[in-house]
Every structure is written in structure tokens, then in C-alpha cells.
Amino acid sequence: MIHVSFSRRALAIGLLALPLSLSAALAQDVKPTIGPPGLAFAPKTGADLYVTVCQGCHMPGGKGAVGAGMYPALNNNKNLEAGAYPVHVIVNGLRGMPPFRAMLNDDQVAAVVNYVRTNFGNSYSDAVTGDDVKLARSAN
């Protein structure tokens, strides 16, 4: 038992460590995407979406920031455990954070949520889907 759990932990750390450092390095190189005028965001991948839509507030690497008010850190964030929560926040907004329901389509919301939940020290591998986003849209 002990042996197994050890190796599983070692495996988990080993597996996570590589993609994490890789994706951190990649995220540094990803630049915000300038799209056509209008409300709709152009990017499709989670990394491009994060850097274009979220980074202005939540900062590179999801570090968050504090001034008179704050932007919560998204790195190592336990609130991301239930995928439905970030989906809901992005679609409907949360206090200072504007709703993105008219600016991101279902696939984009799912992609950025899946990206944030598997990067920045988060490792929630149960992916959310466009259907989860539809549900959040109808909730409000």
C-alpha cells in the first residue's frame, strides 16, 4: 500500500511537473490576440483566451493583484474544483468582474475554464463542456 501510494504520488508529481513548467514557459510567449472590432473575442484555445480576455485583470500566470480592491489569484485556487463555478462566473460575472456571455461562445468559455483548471498549479482534469456553459447561460 505504502509503496503504491508513494509511486503514485511520485508519478503524479513527475507527470505534473513537466507539463506545468512547459505550459508556464508557453504562456509567457502567448500574446493577446487583436481581433476584428466588436464585442466578440476571436481566440479559440484556452491559452490564447486567457491571455487575451482574463490576463488584464487576473494577471499573467493567474497571480491576481491587490490595490484598493483586488483580483483574486486563479493559481492554486481551490474554488476552481467544481468546474461549474468558473463557468458561472465567466458567463454571468461576479461583482467587479463583467459577464462575458455576449463576448464568448460556449466553446470559448469551456476552453478557457479547462485551461485555467489545468494550469497555474491547478490540476482539475474533469473537463467542462459547451453544455455546462449552456446551463450557466440559462441560470441567469
Added chain:
Amino acid sequence: MGSETQHESGMSRRDLLAMVGMAAGSAAMYQAMTSLGLAGESTYRGSPNLSGAPKGTSVLILGAGLAGLTAAYELRKAGYKVSILEYNERPGGRNWSIRGGDKITELGGETQTCGFAKGHYFNPGPWRIPYNHHAVIDYCRQLSVALEPFACLNHNAYFHSTNAFGGKPQRIREIDADLRGHVSDLLSKSAQQDKLDESISKEDKEVLLAALKNWGGLDNENRYTKSAAAASLRGYDRYPGGGLAGPSAPSEPMKLQDLLKSGLWRNLNNFFQFEHQNTMLQPVGGMDMIGKGFAKQLNGLIRYNAKVTEIKQDERGVTVTYVDQKAKGTPKQVKADWCVCTIPASILSQIPTTVSPKMKAAIDAVPYVTSVKVGLQFKRRFWEEDEMIYGGISSTNLPINTISYPSDNFGSKGPGVLLGAYQIVQANSFALASMSAPERIAFALENGSKIHPQYKKEFDNGVAVSWHRMPFTLGCGGMWNPSTRKEHYSNICQIDGRMVLAGEHVSYVNWWQEGAILSALDAITRLHERIVKTKA
């Protein structure tokens, strides 16, 4: 696609507000939004009459932006004991100008030091005052803040689209004249062919033809052609000279199809909207002269560098906890009988505050809009020297949206500072907000050089401000839509126990300084009535 794309650029405030409605909810809000809050004159009726203030009553004001400063100024005049807590180390809040030597630190820690030459500045927030914003203008008068014209419509500035006229910028006067000319030509034709006979009498028809000829710059046959009449509006190929230099030569109007397809006409009405009509004004020396003017009157009453961390109240009074951002150390407390809170909702929503559930829900219902502005200093004023552009605004479908030329120091030999990018609300404003400041400046230079090729050679230095990264606001303004207005607006205006809120977010004049002042005046007038009643 080309014209659809163009439709999204050069957007007016009204268009943007409509977009906010859409961003925040369904497309059905579009119609409702366009009819919200934008019409009519300011409700300003002069300084409020706050007579009979009970002796010794104290009011604590949170925030030294224009709302807080107005509240403090009027309440102190009325005899209240006022004090202000302000997060920044300067007064004004979003009423702010950046000058050489200023340091700007955004959330995330990136710090820029402005390198502008002496006498030059950049307004990252409000930058122009409509003549119909009576409250702002009257306080400028009271505070002896000198005003000068802000050139908004400049007929010689540009409309530009990458999809039209081979990407060559067009002078605004040409777009304006040619749209009028072609429309007048078509309408004249219909009238002359008796096609309007059902809608217009014979006598009126003659007058209409005369009006169209006059307004459209038509020739003697009521046609829009390369003519002296058209040139008198759209300009000349050769302007008449002195001596032997010769007479004028008219210019050739663009073709109607080209004009329509270009979509550039969509930019025109922005300048004719109520809030953008001539004469717009600006304080001499920078918008922040207003905040500074108030602060001078309130000498010693403003505690700067104070980050509010808790707002508590009971039947007897208000206790506010704050942390001194310079000294840090243990939190301090201020007590007062009453409180006017002008902290932006984006930030107030995060501060533990004793308020009713309805008020809390209202505070939580106002997210904040993005805005990014870039100020660029060039070594010489090439827009004046090479292109005869003195102040005013060029509009483009490039993702910088706007270039605005300084309205002061015309003809001076040294450098000049212009607004090199202004993105707000739209997707690209988030993209710009996500860039580092040097990236935003490079972006403004790269794009702007497609309109002014002199950019790269003449660039000196720049600053970029992302409002979502401003530690004191987390955004440029409160974002209401028709359904949040309906559900929460009246609640956010109520006096909640011993506290009342004020600021542009507690107004229908969102994102304007006028909204902040009108909101403060309305709030303190009602608060004063309540105080007098409570004491009686």
C-alpha cells in the same frame, strides 16, 4: 463585411452604451439602452441650499474623486465637520493628468515613469467637457479653474479605414461634404422628377431645392459635381493665391458608391451628438486642475494613502477602518456621525460594509468597463506642421480607434503629446489591457504610423494606462444595463442607515464627471434633509 466591420469602429458613446447593454445581457436590450440617460440637459441647478446643519455634526467622505470632493466642499460650506479618506496620494481619482516625472504603477506592479517635456500632459481619464455639463463648468468657475476650447470636430483631421480608399486617410471635411452633396443631389433629382409630389407642395419643393443646393454644395443644376460650390465645402485642389499665383481649382468629389462602401460616413455623427458638439472645453494645463482646485479649498481635510478595509455603522454613527499605504502598520479607525461613500462599486463590493441586503445586492450588481489609453510624445508637432491638423480627433478601424491631437500650444516649436489609442468596452480593449505598458505603446505606434508615417521617426516617449489595472478603480466606469437599472438603481441611491453612496456609478450620466458631481449633489441634499430631521 468591410462596411460591417467599419460599423463597429469609430463608435459613439451611445453605440458603446448600447454595446454594454448587449455585453451584459440580451440583444433585446439594445433598443432600450439607446433610449437611456443620454438625452436632456444636466439637472444642475446650482449649489444646493443646505441651511440649518446641526452644529458639530460630522460627515466622513470616502474617496477624493470629483464626487467626494464636491460632497466635502458643499457640506463644509454648510457647516458640517468633514474629513476625507483617499487611497491615492493625490486628489481627483479618475480626474487625473500625467506629466513628466510622474510614476504610474498598475496592478501587477509594473511602473512607468512619464518622460513628457515640461508643460505637456496626458489625460488618461476624462479629457473633454461638454458645454451642456453645467455642473462641471460651474465648479470650474467657482474654483477659478481656467477653461479653454477642446477641439473635438476638426474638419481637417482624418477618417481612416484599412478597407477603404486603399487605406489612405480621408479628411473629415471631404466625407462630410460628399455625403451631404450626394444625398442632396439624389433628393433634388427625385424632387425635379416630381417623385416627391405626394409628400410636398409645389412651393415647398422650390424651397427644398434651394435648401439642398445650399446645404449640399450643389451646382446650378442642383447636381453634386466638381464645382466651386462643392469646393467651398470639401476644399480645393488649389486654394486661391495672391498676386500671380492664380485662382482656385476645385477638387473632385469621391464617387457615391465609394463613399457608401467605405463606411467612413458612420464616424460623422459622433461629432454631432449632444455631448460632443462644439464647444467642448478643457481645463488649461490638464483635467486634474479640477480635482486640485477642490483640494486647495479642502486643505488639510484629506487623508491620502488611506486604504479603506472596513465600513461599520450602527444607529449612532459610522466607523471606518483604513490602512495607511505609506506607513502600513496597524489599521486605524475614523468615526463620524454620517458617511458619504464614493468608493467605486468594483472596490466597495469587496470591502466588508454594514449595509442592507438590498444595498449590498445593488453594489454587487455593477461591474466595471475596460478602457485603455496611450499618450505619445513626439519630438515635433508634425500633425500641425505637415498636415495642418490643429487639435481634434481622427477615427480609424485600426484597433487604436482614435488619435486625438492636443488642443493647446498650437504652433509651438517643441514636442507635442497626443492620444495615440483609445479602446473601450470592445473585445480589443481587453486585449490591450492584457498587454504590458511597453507593448501597448509599441502597438499604438505600429498602428498609428499607418495614418501618420512620421510616427516612427518622431516618436519620443509614451505612457499607457489600462483602467482595469488601476489600483483605485479596477475599471473606468460602472456598467449598468436596463435590467440591473430596474432591479438595483433606486436601491443604490437610498440612504442606508447613516451612509449614502455617490459617484458616476450612482447616476444616469455614467462615465462622465458631470455624473459624479450631480450624484454627489443629489446625495448630500437628501442626506442633509435626513440629518436635519433626525436631529429635530
